[in-house]
Amino acid sequence: xxxxxxxxxxxxxxxxxxxxxxxxxxxxxxxxxxxxxxxxxxxxxxxxxxxxxxxxxxxxxxxxxxxxxxxxxxxxxxxxxxxxxxxxxxxxxxxxxxxxxxxxxxxxxxxxxxxxxxxxxxxxxxxxxxxxxxxxxxxxxxxxxxxxxxxxxxxxxxxxxxxxxxxxxxxxxxxxxxxxxxxxxxxxxxxxxxxxxxxxxxxxxxxxxxxxxxxxxxxxxxxxxxxxxxxxxxxxxxxxxxxxxxxxxxxxxxxxxxxxxxxxxxxxxxxxxxxxxxxxxxxxxxxxxxxxxxxxxxxxxxxxxxxxxxxxxxxxxxxxxxxxxxxxxxxxxxxxxxxxxxxxxxxxxxxxxxxxxxxxxxxxxxxxxxxxxxxxxxx
Amino acid sequence: xxxxxxxxxxxxxxxxxxxxxxxxxxxxxxxxxxxxxxxxxxxxxxxxxxxxxxxxxxxxxxxxxxxxxxxxxxxxxxxxxxxxxxxxxxxxxxxxxxxxxxxxxxxxxxxxxxxxxxxxxxxxxxxxxxxxxxxxxxxx
Ligand code: SF4
Ligand code: SF4
Ligand code: FES
Numbered sequence: 001x002x003x004x005x006x007x008x009x010x011x012x013x014x015x016x017x018x019x020x021x022x023x024x025x026x027x028x029x030x031x032x033x034x035x036x037x038x039x040x041x042x043x044x045x046x047x048x049x050x051x052x053x054x055x056x057x058x059x060x061x062x063x064x065x066x067x068x069x070x071x072x073x074x075x076x077x078x079x080x081x082x083x084x085x086x087x088x089x090x091x092x093x094x095x096x097x098x099x100x101x102x103x104x105x106x107x108x109x110x111x112x113x114x115x116x117x118x119x120x121x122x123x124x125x126x127x128x129x130x131x132x133x134x135x136x137x138x139x140x141x142x143x144x145x146x147x148x149x150x151x152x153x154x155x156x157x158x159x160x161x162x163x164x165x166x167x168x169x170x171x172x173x174x175x176x177x178x179x180x181x182x183x184x185x186x187x188x189x190x191x192x193x194x195x196x197x198x199x200x201x202x203x204x205x206x207x208x209x210x211x212x213x214x215x216x217x218x219x220x221x222x223x224x225x226x227x228x229x230x231x232x233x234x235x236x237x238x239x240x241x242x243x244x245x246x247x248x249x250x251x252x253x254x255x256x257x258x259x260x261x262x263x264x265x266x267x268x269x270x271x272x273x274x275x276x277x278x279x280x281x282x283x284x285x286x287x288x289x290x291x292x293x294x295x296x297x298x299x300x301x302x303x304x305x306x307x308x309x310x311x312x313x314x315x316x317x318x319x320x321x322x323x324x325x326x327x328x329x330x331x332x333x334x335x336x337x338x339x340x341x342x343x344x345x346x347x348x349x350x351x352x353x354x355x356x357x358x359x360x361x362x363x364x365x366x367x368x369x370x371x372x373x374x375x376x377x378x379x
Numbered sequence: 380x381x382x383x384x385x386x387x388x389x390x391x392x393x394x395x396x397x398x399x400x401x402x403x404x405x406x407x408x409x410x411x412x413x414x415x416x417x418x419x420x421x422x423x424x425x426x427x428x429x430x431x432x433x434x435x436x437x438x439x440x441x442x443x444x445x446x447x448x449x450x451x452x453x454x455x456x457x458x459x460x461x462x463x464x465x466x467x468x469x470x471x472x473x474x475x476x477x478x479x480x481x482x483x484x485x486x487x488x489x490x491x492x493x494x495x496x497x498x499x500x501x502x503x504x505x506x507x508x509x510x511x512x513x514x515x516x517x518x519x
Contacts, residue, residue, distance in 0.1 A: 311427035342468050365462050
């Protein structure tokens with residue numbers, strides 16, 4: 001089923017707000033979770049909204065992407081709350097949340113998942129700079145980002161995660177808001193993606209829409225452009241990091257703050273080994289390293305940390321780019337992770353965030369598999 | 380030129396490969412001293428981290444060796460180990476640590492002779508591949 005979201009006062013954003021208000025007023029749901037512009041501020045943060053008037057501050061589509069909300073939805077759903085919440089997420093946020101469901105760190109039971117064609121993102125620091133310098137209004141932004149497939153916005157690059165994304169379209173939801181390949185002068189389209197979604201859309205009593213004819217073609221074009229950009233990015237980052245020494249140089253500004261881990265939506269451990277006593281070395285240990293190598297930079301264990309994180313979670317990397325966004329040293333950790341994730345995901349034929357019944361590859365095994373790696377014959 | 384003496388770290392399970400090593404010892408079989416055995420209760424407890432650390436500290440080769448399929452004393456630790464080694468074989472070569480520096484074998488408790496043979500072959504192989512890049516790097 002497809003319904004139409006029309007402009008409200010000539011505005012797509014207001015039209016969307018109207019749609020979310022109607023959702024909230026159906027009483028099918030108790031709360032909305034979506035990006036909201038905070039009072040007297042240009043910051044847009046994901047917020048849990050229960051009052052209809054608050055929806056007037058919602059900005060469902062903007063270049064602000066302060067964090068991967070998949071992680072926040074896990075906080076809202078890891079236990080039952082007795083409330084039903086409709087959550088609006090970007091495609092990579094949905095993928096992350098699906099990974100967390102697999103790890104029992106979230107549940108769909110009390111949620112309505114609403115996906116949206118991705119409106120792309122600037123890094124948080126670029127977003128602040130962009131907002132200070134003649135930004136587009138919310139609607140002009142939507143028009144621009146969904147009509148041109150540009151890599152920049154007012155001279156700022158979209159995040160490299162967005163510019164190399166092969167899949168900026170939502171899957172695995174209850175309903176999706178479609179903009180690509182849709183005639184936006186006529187409004188937007190919401191399609192149901194599950195039975196629950198369909199039932200809710202029916203109660204809204206809104207005008208039905210017809211399949212946007214150009215959509216498949218536009219989707220294919222965008223995917224292809226993403227794939228191509230991704231290939232180039234991977235080639236470049238592989239070249240930059242194809243030895244341990246080069247990897248070390250790539251990471252040489254890393255201060256082991258672990259922000260990249262903290263903001264990674266799929267880095268799931270409650271307590272990370274890098275925060276344990278194992279890495280609280282004895283003073284003499286540093287001296288021994290220095291004596292062995294001639295010199296040792298502190299903090300230590302930087303390459304070790306990143307390689308371990310790659311081993312632990314690259315299979316689940318959803319390519320959201322939040323690791324780079326969080327890095328105070330401006331290291332493009334995302335490119336490193338995506339380039340390795342591509343290999344590890346292919347090795348286990350694993351596609352994170354697509355199917356909640358597909359178990360994470362390191363949580364299962366088969367008796368007969370990978371027999372070619374057993375033994376000491378050279379490959 | 381000085382002869383290259385590799386450092387090879389072998390994580391061996393207590394119940395099978397370690398017992399085989401013991402048997403090799405009591406049977407007075409010799410094998411290269413470059414191989415440093417680290418006894419673990421099961422190959423299933425070898426976190427990828429241990430392997431990464433060994434390489435970063437300059438190991439030229441790493442071996443994980445445990446019970447044959449079906450013989451693991453914790454039922455399936457060796458199957459889990461196999462997935463982890465598969466994973467590492469995807470990640471490490473990307474950073475120039477060649478696939479052939481990392482191996483997984485099954486050596487049963489009574490295979491003392493096989494143990495000594497495999498260690499000798501492994502040592503020869505690593506000598507052939509040459510010193511690991513991490514020996515020279517300042518990376519910790
Ligand atoms: S590693 Fe980076 S890009 Fe991948 S899921 Fe984590 S934060 Fe997102
Ligand atoms: S966020 Fe940047 S500086 Fe902090 S640990 Fe990650 S890579 Fe290092
Ligand atoms: S006990 Fe030997 S591999 Fe598990």
